[in-house]
Amino acid sequence: MNKPWRILIPEGLYAKLHAHLFPDDRDEHGAVILAGVAETEHEVRILARELHLATDGRDYVPGKRGYRMLRAEFINDRVLKARDERLVYLAIHNHAGTNAVAFSGDDLHSHERGYPALLQIARGMPVGALVFAKGAIAGDIWISDSCRVPLVGATIVGRRRQLLTPRPSTDSLRTDPCYDRQVRLFGDRGQDILTKAKVAIVGLGGVGSLLAEILARLGVGHFVLIDPDRTESSNLPRLIGATRWDVAPKFLEETSWGWLRPIERLLSRRKTSLARRNIRRANRGARVQAFATDIVEPDVVEHLKDCDYIFLAADTMRARRIFNAIVHQYLIPGVQIGAKVNSDKTGTVGDVYAVTRPVTPESGCLLCSRFINPAKLQEELSSEEERRVQRYVNDEDVVAPSVITLNALASAQAANDFLFYMTGLTKENASLSYMYFRPLHREVSWDQPPARNDCLDCGRSERSRFARGGGKSLPVKLPRPRFHS
Numbered sequence: 001m002n003k004p005w006r007i008l009i010p011e012g013l014y015a016k017l018h019a020h021l022f023p024d025d026r027d028e029h030g031a032v033i034l035a036g037v038a039e040t041e042h043e044v045r046i047l048a049r050e051l052h053l054a055t056d057g058r059d060y061v062p063g064k065r066g067y068r069m070l071r072a073e074f075i076n077d078r079v080l081k082a083r084d085e086r087l088v089y090l091a092i093h094n095h096a097g098t099n100a101v102a103f104s105g106d107d108l109h110s111h112e113r114g115y116p117a118l119l120q121i122a123r124g125m126p127v128g129a130l131v132f133a134k135g136a137i138a139g140d141i142w143i144s145d146s147c148r149v150p151l152v153g154a155t156i157v158g159r160r161r162q163l164l165t166p167r168p169s170t171d172s173l174r175t176d177p178c179y180d181r182q183v184r185l186f187g188d189r190g191q192d193i194l195t196k197a198k199v200a201i202v203g204l205g206g207v208g209s210l211l212a213e214i215l216a217r218l219g220v221g222h223f224v225l226i227d228p229d230r231t232e233s234s235n236l237p238r239l240i241g242a243t244r245w246d247v248a249p250k251f252l253e254e255t256s257w258g259w260l261r262p263i264e265r266l267l268s269r270r271k272t273s274l275a276r277r278n279i280r281r282a283n284r285g286a287r288v289q290a291f292a293t294d295i296v297e298p299d300v301v302e303h304l305k306d307c308d309y310i311f312l313a314a315d316t317m318r319a320r321r322i323f324n325a326i327v328h329q330y331l332i333p334g335v336q337i338g339a340k341v342n343s344d345k346t347g348t349v350g351d352v353y354a355v356t357r358p359v360t361p362e363s364g365c366l367l368c369s370r371f372i373n374p375a376k377l378q379e380e381l382s383s384e385e386e387r388r389v390q391r392y393v394n395d396e397d398v399v400a401p402s403v404i405t406l407n408a409l410a411s412a413q414a415a416n417d418f419l420f421y422m423t424g425l426t427k428e429n430a431s432l433s434y435m436y437f438r439p440l441h442r443e444v445s446w447d448q449p450p451a452r453n454d455c456l457d458c459g460r461s462e463r464s465r466f467a468r469g470g471g472k473s474l475p476v477k478l479p480r481p482r483f484h485s
Contacts, residue, residue: 004152005141007035007046007090007130008331010361010467011158020053021094021132028068030060031092032078034085037126038330038469040306043152046088046126046141047331049467050460052078060093066106068093079121085462086471089118089127090139100167101133103140115142138166157331157361160426161308179219190423191219195285197422198222200307202295202323203314204271205229206238206402207337210411211311212275213240216282218419224303225275225290227314230268238404239271241278295319298476301326309418310334313411317377324359324366325474328457329465333360333421335414336371339406354409354437357449358417361466363432364449365458409437 021029036047054060063069082089095101118127128141139151156162173188183191197220201208204227231246246269272290279286291300296318312323327334336357342350366372420426433446453459465472
């Protein structure tokens with residue numbers, strides 16, 4: 001109850017709602033949002049899933065005590081749906097104004113009369129109301145008859161991040177002079193947004209290492225780093241800031257003496273530790289949470305649920321599967337990044353490319369784009385013995401070509417997309433297509449990701465995880481059962 005409450009709204013849903021509430025007739029209009037909810041370490045997030053527009057004169061009618069009201073039948077149908085699907089019910093209307101808004105006395109009295117009854121119907125799920133101005137939002141969220149909380153604001157998630165609050169901020173901003181040149185691009189407010197931003201980087205190899213350095217120098221204030229691996233000598237040409245002192249001596253890597261392996265592990269620095277060192281050198285005030293494990297661990301996933309952005313620079317199917325699920329279930333945008341050199345057994349180079357694949361709640365997903373291979377996913381979930389029985393190729397024995405310049409192409413584009421998204425500079429009609437950089441041909445190509453209504457991640461069926469928050473399980477590794485004597 002001491003945590004702030006915020007609503008996250010997908011860009012497309014917000015555009016439909018805004019057009020309905022503000023058709024330039026200077027009148028009041030109504031709607032309902034049904035939403036998932038997620039409690040994180042720092043705040044409670046309401047996740048807008050469904051929009052139900054109220055038709056003027058039929059669903060939104062003259063009020064008995066106030067100006068307008070939603071009809072009882074319209075309310076009842078939506079509250080019952082919210083109850084059955086364990087969603088939050090939010091009644092919506094608009095007021096005049098631009099940058100500030102608040103509930104009227106009639107609004108608050110109607111909440112006090114009606115919301116205790118709605119709470120009983122909702123059976124434990126919160127109910128509430130939102131009021132919008134053209135550039136502002138206020139909320140009154142009821143958790144129980146005796147407990148209600150205000151909404152601190154809304155985050156619109158899409159091509160660019162928009163922040164709505166009940167009234168304009170009066171905070172005075174003092175930017176560190178070292179950021180003077182970049183502040184000239186996006187202003188003190190933009191630098192403050194980056195300082196307060198929380199990002200995750202999954203995979204701290206060649207691409208992730210570059211991202212950690214770039215984002216730290218931009219002034220990002222909070223990092224979650226995830227990678228189970230340690231540094232090897234073959235990583236040195238691609239890991240930013242890595243030195244010979246960060247890896248075990250060569251003879252330890254090549255030895256067949258098993259008893260020397262623990263020494264090798266002790267002498268080789270973890271990739272998360274290397275990235276943390278680089279971040280702290282670039283931004284001494286940054287908070288860094290490093291997890292030398294896989295993203296499939298439930299405890300690690302908990303730290304992703306209140307991120308503002310997720311960078312996926314790991315190329316396992318399990319990592320892609322969980323990343324894709326989090327983006328759509330918790331409405332957190334992100335990007336999958338990589339570089340690839342295709343060559344045959346003779347060493348002949350075919351295609352060479354670096355790619356960034358933005359994944360937002362409404363831009364399609366990796367499942368729909370078939371970038372999550374079910375066979376490879378099943379292989380990764382199998383034990384080593386099961387792989388041998390099924391004669392799977394051991395991918396760890398296949399050494400793929402990799403160079404830092406390709407990683408730089410992908411990481412720079414991904415960091416730019418994040419920067420302009422967070423500061424709101426991205427154009428309204430900007431493309432969310434996947435970008436492929438092919439340096440052999442000096443070409444850039446785009447691929448529009450598809451979306452399926454029946455997709456279990458990005459679809460809107462009752463079975464989908466879209467905006468469900470804590471109401472649905474993520475496809476993570478199940479914790480081992482504990483047996484007590």
